[in-house]
Amino acid sequence: MNQVADQWLDYECIDAGNGEKLERWKDIILRRPDPQVIWPVDTEDSLWKNPHAHYHRSKSGGGHWEYKKKFKESWTISFKELRFKVSPTGFKHTGLFPEQAANWDFMMKKIKDSKRDDIRVLNLFAYTGGATMACAAAGASEVVHVDASKGMVSWAKENMVLSHLEDKKIRFIVDDVLKFVQREKRRGRTYHAIIMDPPSYGRGPNGEVWKLEEQLYPLISACMEILDEDPLFFLVNSYTTGFPPTVLHNLLNSTVLKKHPNGYLETGEIGLPITKSHTILPCGIYGRWVKK
Structure with missing residues (x-):
């Protein structure tokens, strides 16, 4: 899909x-x-x-x-x-990945349609907060935004103000995502929805090295310890070239679906329409576990 x-x-x-x-x-x-x-x-x-x-x-x-x-x-x-x-940055980016709007629509619909009063969302590798703002605007009771870059977290706070979401419960955390997840487990905290958009390679705030092919499975496995017993959705997005959707399907099948068989998996490419040619610009892949 x-x-x-x-x-x-x-x-x-x-x-x-x-x-x-x-x-x-x-x-x-x-x-x-x-x-x-x-x-x-x-x-x-x-x-x-x-x-x-x-x-x-x-x-x-x-x-x-x-x-x-x-x-x-x-x-x-x-x-x-x-x-x-x-804003154009020195690394060609602009602070926003517009193709992610397809995921924002999905998250917002799931949160609104759930009719739940208490939905806690964890957004890992959260960047400037597109998914954070989408979930908060849709009615999540709490969104925890985690990214290793202090500058990106500051940018996300600006987006919160621009979207008039200051009255929503949004926690902004500058941290290594795996260390944060492990601490949340020790605190006994759980989340009804977990989102992650990991890079191919990166470093945490204290120099922690992230390699997608080595650490994605351990991270997803760690997230299983803090995913609520009655979860709403679990979403992974990836821009890594040559990383097929089947990889995400297999990862989610052996982790989230195995622990929560009352859901189903969706995986595929994510993209943007190209106006002039009426074709699609490929922009990575996604994998979702969704409650039935």
């Missing part, structure tokens, strides 16, 4: 080809590299040639933005009732 984030008004993938994508973020046009875009561009029109900014990847790693038109350092875009700060 594939998911496409096709409910945006403030974001649009206009075109993609030759290793790059052309995007509209509200009224700002950005041209950024994308390693999965291996097909050609039909024609490079004026938007391709004159975006507001163009990120050039360096052969030695990293890269830089070429600014062609003046615009604010940061601006705000909306997805339904949510609002987020967008």
